[in-house]
Amino acid sequence: MxxxxxxxxxxxxxxxxxxxxxxxxxxxxxxxxxxxxxxxxxPSEEMAEVSKKILKEMPHIALQYSGAEGYLPLRKHFACRMEKKVNRRVSTEEILITCGSQQGLDFVAKAMINPGDTIICESPTYLGAINAFRAYEPSFVEIPTDEHGMILSELEKALAVCGNMKFIYVNPDFQNPSGRSWSLERRKGLIELAKKYDTLIVEDNPYGELYFQGSELPSIKSMDDGRHVIFLGTLSKILCPGYRLGWIYACEELIQIFKTIKQAADLQSSTISQIEVCAYFDAYDIExxxxxxxxxxxxxxxxxxxxxxxxxxxxxxxxxxxxxxxxxxxxxxxxxxxxxxxxxxxxxxxxxxxxxxxxxxxxxxxxxxxxxxxxxxxxxxxxxxxxxxxxxxxxx
Ligand SMILES: Cc1ncc(COP(=O)(O)O)c(C=O)c1O
Missing domain, CATH: 3.90.1150.10 (Aspartate Aminotransferase, domain 1)
Structure with missing residues (x-):
C-alpha cells in the first residue's frame, strides 16, 4: 500500500x-x-529510595491517571524555582507540566503557527526546536549572533518587515549548540523590542542553572510584564531526562490553551514520575x-x-x-x-x-x-x- x-x-x-x-x-x-x-x-540511589516509598505508601494515586496541568505539589515546586528566577510571585496557575521542554516547544508551535507564518530565531539555533516548529510549516528568519547574543539591530530590521511573525525563539543561557550566553544589555534590548513590536518571546532555558562561576544572569522572563514571554523549563539537565519532566511558565490565559493541547496530545505527564520527583525534592537538596x-x-x-x-x-x-x-x-x-x-x-x-x-x-x-x-x-x-x-x- x-x-x-x-x-x-x-x-x-x-x-x-x-x-x-x-x-x-x-x-x-x-x-x-x-x-x-x-x-x-x-542520584539513582536517592531515586530508588523515593520510588520504593511511593509504591508502598501511595500506589493507588501514583499508578492512576491524573490532571492534564500536572501534579499540584510538583507545580508548586516549579513555581518556587521560577519565583527565584523572576523575583516575583508565581502562581501554580501559571505552570503546566510537560514531557520535557521538547513537548513545550511542540505545544508552543501547535498553539501559534499556521502554515506560512514566520518564526524568528538565533542563527545557529537548537535543532530540536527547528524540528518541532517545522512540523507546523513556518518559514524561519535567522538573526545573526555574536558572543553577546542576537544582534539586535538585525532583529529590529526583521521585526519591521516580517509579516505573520508569531514569535522569537531564544535559548539565552549557554545555548545549544554554541555554548554562548546573552549579555544583560541584549536581554534588556530584546524585551524592549518585543514590547515595541508587541511580539511574543519563547525563552527555552534548560542550561541557565548550570553556570560554572559567578551567578546566573536574569532570565528574559524576569523582565517581562507578564504577557510577552513564555518560559520553558526542564529537569533533564539538572536532574535527569528519564522522567521526561519539564514545565511551561506563562500567563494563565496561555496555560489554559496549553492545557487543552496537553489533554489532546497525551492526557497528562506520567503520574508516577511527577510524584517521585516531588518526593525527591522534599527529601533531598536539589541545589x-x-x-x-x-x-x-x-x-x-x-x-x-x-x-x-x-x-x-x-x-x-x-x-x-x-x-x-x-x-x-x-x-x-x-x-x-x-x-x-x-x-x-x-x-x-x-x-x-x-x-x-x-x-x-x-x-x-x-x-x-x-x-x-x-x-x-x-x-x-x-x-x-x-x-x-x-x-x-x-x-x-
Ligand atoms: C535548548 C534545548 N531545548 C529543549 C531541549 C529538550 O530537552 P527535554 O525535552 O529533555 O527537556 C533540549 C535538549 O537537549 C535543549 O538543548
Whole structure:
C-alpha cells in the first residue's frame, strides 16, 4: 500500500540525526554528539529510595491517571524555582507540566503557527526546536549572533518587515549548540523590542542553572510584564531526562490553551514520575546536587578546551562556554563538517554533530557541536586528539 502521509512530513528531517546516532552506538566510539548529562551523576540511589516509598505508601494515586496541568505539589515546586528566577510571585496557575521542554516547544508551535507564518530565531539555533516548529510549516528568519547574543539591530530590521511573525525563539543561557550566553544589555534590548513590536518571546532555558562561576544572569522572563514571554523549563539537565519532566511558565490565559493541547496530545505527564520527583525534592537538596554536577561539567569543559588548544590545527576556533554542556567549533570556510565527520572522524571512532542542521535555512557547513559533559577525562583528551588528526588530514 502506498502511504498517503501528510504534507508536513516533507518539512521534517530526522534522517541524518538517526544515522548519526546509529554511528555513535558503534562500540568504542568516542561520542561528543549527544546532548546527554553524565549518567554516573544521576542520584539513582536517592531515586530508588523515593520510588520504593511511593509504591508502598501511595500506589493507588501514583499508578492512576491524573490532571492534564500536572501534579499540584510538583507545580508548586516549579513555581518556587521560577519565583527565584523572576523575583516575583508565581502562581501554580501559571505552570503546566510537560514531557520535557521538547513537548513545550511542540505545544508552543501547535498553539501559534499556521502554515506560512514566520518564526524568528538565533542563527545557529537548537535543532530540536527547528524540528518541532517545522512540523507546523513556518518559514524561519535567522538573526545573526555574536558572543553577546542576537544582534539586535538585525532583529529590529526583521521585526519591521516580517509579516505573520508569531514569535522569537531564544535559548539565552549557554545555548545549544554554541555554548554562548546573552549579555544583560541584549536581554534588556530584546524585551524592549518585543514590547515595541508587541511580539511574543519563547525563552527555552534548560542550561541557565548550570553556570560554572559567578551567578546566573536574569532570565528574559524576569523582565517581562507578564504577557510577552513564555518560559520553558526542564529537569533533564539538572536532574535527569528519564522522567521526561519539564514545565511551561506563562500567563494563565496561555496555560489554559496549553492545557487543552496537553489533554489532546497525551492526557497528562506520567503520574508516577511527577510524584517521585516531588518526593525527591522534599527529601533531598536539589541545589547541592546541581552544585556537584556543575563542578564535574566545568572540569570536563576545561579538559576539552585544553586538549583543543593542544591538538587542533591553526585556523580552527571554538567557544569557551561558562556553563552548559556544549562548545561550538568553527573550521576554515572551505571545510564541510559533515564530510569531515563521515570521511575522517567516524573511521577514527570519534563523533560530533555537524553544524548545518542548527541553521534552519541551511547553507553554513563549517561548524560542529561538541558535548563535554558525558565522557571521562581520558576519553575527552583521546577524542580531541583524534579529531585534531582528522581535521589536519582533511585540511591537507
Ligand atoms: C535548548 C534545548 N531545548 C529543549 C531541549 C529538550 O530537552 P527535554 O525535552 O529533555 O527537556 C533540549 C535538549 O537537549 C535543549 O538543548
Amino acid at each position: 502506498k502511504l498517503k502521509t501528510a504534507n508536513r512530513l516533507k518539512n521534517m528531517d530526522g534522517g541524518s540525526m538517526i544515522d548519526l546516532l546509529k554511528a555513535t552506538q558503534i562500540p568504542e566510539m568516542i561520542s561528543f554528539a549527544g546532548g546527554f548529562p553524565a549518567p554516573e551523576l544521576f 547541592s546536587h546541581i552544585s556537584s554536577i556543575k563542578k564535574v561539567y566545568s572540569h570536563r569543559k576545561n579538559v576539552m578546551i585544553d586538549a583543543m588548544k593542544k591538538y587542533f590545527p591553526k585556523g580552527v576556533t571554538y567557544t569557551n562556554p561558562k556553563g552548559g554542556l556544549f562548545t561550538w567549533v568553527t573550521l576554515p570556510e572551505n571545510i564541510d563538517a559533515a564530510v569531515l565527520q563521515t570521511e575522517k572522524a567516524i573511521p577514527r571512532k570519534v563523533a560530533f554533530v555537524p553544524g548545518e542542521s542548527f541553521y534552519p535555512n541551511g547553507k553554513i557547513k563549517n561548524n560542529f557541536r561538541l558535548n563535554f559533559s558525558c565522557m571521562p577525562d581520558g576519553k575527552i583528551v583521546e577524542g580531541i586528539r583524534l579529531l585534531g588528526e582528522a581535521i589536519t588530514e582533511y585540511m591537507e
